[in-house]
Amino acid sequence: MSKRNSAGKATKRPQTQHPAASDSMGARGARTGESDAEGIAGAAPSNTAPDNSKFIYQPLRWGVDSLYLSYPGVLSPDRVSQLRHLKSIAQGPDHEAAKAQLQLGSHVFEVKDKSSGLFAFTLVDGSYMIRLGAGKSKQLPMAYVQVSSQLLSHKGPMEIESELRDLLRQLGEVHAPKVSRVDLYLDFACDLSMEGWSREAWVTRACAVNQYAEDKTFTGWTIGAGGALMARLYHKLLECKKSGKEYLLDLWARAGWDQEMPVWRLEFQFKREVLVQLDLDTLGSVMENRAGLWSYATTDWLRLCLPTEADNTRSRWPIHPLWMAVSSVDWGTQGGPLLRSYQALRAPSLAWLGARTLSAYASIGAITGITDFDAAALEAKKHAYDVLGKQNGGGLSGVGDEQFFREKVEALTRLYNTRMNPALPPAPEPYQRNEYERQSRG
Structure with missing residues (x-):
């Protein structure tokens, strides 16, 4: 059997299916250990999962999150x-x-x-x-x-x-390109505490297991940082609120998320070294073997287990019910809703800018006592124009304030990728000469 076949064929695991098809999931997730009224089964009683382990688990989206391609x-x-x-x-x-x-x-x-x-x-x-x-x-x-x-x-x-x-x-x-790196992910809503187990519960081939928190909020785990294969389990909802990736919140809602339960992401980063070992060189072969890659990552390379004090052989520890759920992603489906529209821009949205402009107007009103919106806007414009003049060096820069503002707009236009700026004028001759000098020198 070739390495590709071993990667592409999912290894056997407990037949516990948490199908991630949003059509059958409806607006809520399944509680593990129970049979959902809509037909979504949780973790069935077995020798790998205790009967009393119950929590809500709802897969929302899954697929490729990062892709690096090398083109000869x-x-x-x-x-x-x-x-x-x-x-x-x-x-x-x-x-x-x-x-x-x-x-x-x-x-x-x-x-x-x-x-x-x-x-x-x-x-x-x-x-x-x-x-x-x-x-x-x-x-x-x-x-x-x-x-x-x-x-x-x-x-x-x-x-x-x-x-x-x-x-x-x-x-x-x-x-045709070669794949230098691909990240596979699963976003899921879950009411389970992701810090409810110790570091030793991770049974892995990797050496490094790290956990993170911000202030008093637990943010996630990283396994195998810096290696050819790395895993991250982290609080994606918290990260989205900090980074401004609001589009993901809309996609989760379309998949049935209640907009309240924490959303976590399990992500595996496969670098080229691992892909070559698995005989996955092209993008087509990687896409065809996503199920095999996920299976390799969640069964052979990393498992979340329930430590057993009476058994020192970690490979025999029972699989955590959460891991049984996340390892059963249905890679044969689309992977949840997609963005309906997209622009190749790096610009903030007008709604985001409008919210901050309104906040600035209200702040100026609070300081000056102005309660009329239009009057506050005029006051804001006056102060903005004062700052523009100061940034322009008080007129000592050699260009007027209007031209200086135009240059600021063009700098952001380049950064935001919104349109092409007017081209630079042709460069002057190195040493300008008057007509007499040109003629006298032939």
Whole structure:
């Protein structure tokens, strides 16, 4: 049997199914140890799970959260020259750096002023971070691309890769990619305390097991940090509220989440070293073997167990009922709802900006005693204009305040990937000469 077959074929586990199909789940999750009225069975009594272990478990979404692809190929000489020019612009003053943009199809990329490692150029927008190699080294790919998690919440990886390759073809000769890293995840609502077990309950091939908390709130576990295979179990709802990933809350609600129960994420990070060992080189092979990867991670590499004091052989410890549930993801289904629309931007939403603008108006009203909305807006505009003048050096910068504001807008336009800024005017001759000097010198 090949390694791919061993990865693609799920190992045997207790026949406890927590199907993650939202159509059958309805608006609430199943309580383990019980038979749900809607037909969702919890953990059946067995020699691996105690009968009295009851908790609510509701799978919401699952799939690919992070994807890194390496594309063999060669940048065209014209693109190398263009990118070098744009990179030099990015290294200049802010008002010039705002012009360091490259449009490929509908994507408006920021060209960074520096890159990383052996890659010469870096392009970024809301969908992709693309690192490009300028040489012809066979060891270095033409492009190393990180796909954004929000884009992966809108489209499937195969469709994304097809569109990405079309973009890269505009830069040079490109071939089918290899997967450098893929993260598989499961988001689930659960009322079980995720700190209700000790470190020794994790039976794993990894060396490092770490737990985390912020203030007095437990935030999660990390197993195998820094390794070729790593696991994280963390408080995703808390992380979303801090990071502003509100789109996930809407997707969870569409999957039946009650918007109150904590949502946790179990995530496995597979680096290329592991994928090669499992004979999974291409994106297609990885996608076909997601069930096998999840099975390998949740049965062979890591298990959450119920420690038994009378038995020192950890491999014989009973499987925790929660682990029986999370290991039974149905990878043959879509994996929950997807975003209906998506823009490749890194801009905050107008609703987010509006909320903060309103807060600023109210604060100005509280300080000045203004209770009329329009009057508070005018007062805010006056103070904003005062700050604009100070940032412009009180008129000593050589440009007027209106031009200075335009330059600030263009800098954010580049950062947000919203549109192309006007190009820089042609560079003047190194030494301007008057007409007499030109004629006298021939």
